[in-house]
Amino acid sequence: MTRDIKLISTDFDGTLFAEFENPPIPVRLQQLLAQLQSRGAKWVVNTGRDMSGLMEALGRANASVQPDFIVLVEREIYVRDGAKFVPHASWNEKCTRLHQELFERIRPDVPRLADWITSRFKATVYQDPYSPLCLLAGNNGDADQIYEFLDQYARTVPGLTVVRNDVYARFSHEAFSKGTALAEIARLLGLRPEQVFAVGDHLNDLPMLKLEHARWLAAPANAIAQVKQAVAAQNGYIASMPHGNGVAEALEFYLDAHGRLHSTSQ
Numbered sequence: 001m002t003r004d005i006k007l008i009s010t011d012f013d014g015t016l017f018a019e020f021e022n023p024p025i026p027v028r029l030q031q032l033l034a035q036l037q038s039r040g041a042k043w044v045v046n047t048g049r050d051m052s053g054l055m056e057a058l059g060r061a062n063a064s065v066q067p068d069f070i071v072l073v074e075r076e077i078y079v080r081d082g083a084k085f086v087p088h089a090s091w092n093e094k095c096t097r098l099h100q101e102l103f104e105r106i107r108p109d110v111p112r113l114a115d116w117i118t119s120r121f122k123a124t125v126y127q128d129p130y131s132p133l134c135l136l137a138g139n140n141g142d143a144d145q146i147y148e149f150l151d152q153y154a155r156t157v158p159g160l161t162v163v164r165n166d167v168y169a170r171f172s173h174e175a176f177s178k179g180t181a182l183a184e185i186a187r188l189l190g191l192r193p194e195q196v197f198a199v200g201d202h203l204n205d206l207p208m209l210k211l212e213h214a215r216w217l218a219a220p221a222n223a224i225a226q227v228k229q230a231v232a233a234q235n236g237y238i239a240s241m242p243h244g245n246g247v248a249e250a251l252e253f254y255l256d257a258h259g260r261l262h263s264t265s266q
Helices: 027-038 051-061 089-120 140-154 178-189 225-233 243-257
Strands: 007-010 042-046 069-072 076-081 084-087 124-128 131-136 160-165 168-173 196-199 216-219
Touching: 007 178, 027 042, 027 243, 042 178, 051 069, 069 178, 076 089, 076 178, 089 124, 089 131, 089 140, 089 168, 131 140, 140 160, 140 168, 178 196, 196 243, 216 225, 216 243
Parallel strands: 007 042, 007 196, 042 069, 196 216
Antiparallel strands: 069 076, 076 084, 124 131, 131 168, 160 168
């Protein structure tokens, strides 16, 4: 059984990318990812952003490396083909169809759910192409209560789940998450969880931070408590540094510990 890491799955905002740091993706991490890619490893950016938002941020980061795969909106898979990303058609088509069917079933309930939220909290409720109900709460305390309400509703609808990141939340189909998308990419590459590394910092990363998807789990120092607890409970690595430097630290720890690759220059 090889312990080489062949697939690296990184959350984007707050994990790989730190908006107000210069550069937003540390050179140390860029060099390490490039070194791993040169050895045959694949890198996936696993994000809640849509295509335009991710491409704009990657452009501003002026990174010297490019991911081999991207997972958008926690569910759609795209594969790099030269300078562009093309959809993993069979996965994305099924994802779109099942979400459409699910959302049609719950659409009559959305006005009632929205009224419950706006009558009790100062929150923004809206819809977008990815969910008939999206939420921006005023603070995390309100988001906790609204999430509990929406989660209780979701438990009454087969297949429905609530994806949350900080004060933002939306509905999704439980069959499509950062975790199931990562598993599909591993399947395409013929890889086992023992060859997969995953790192994230917030609630929407929890579905991929599971041993069933990745043997090598990590969280940067800035990760929220629930993520650190989940990673630690599975013998994962909690970095001492935040954001991209924490990702590099975790990768170096695992790779050095198993004698496969020594640290790049820091």
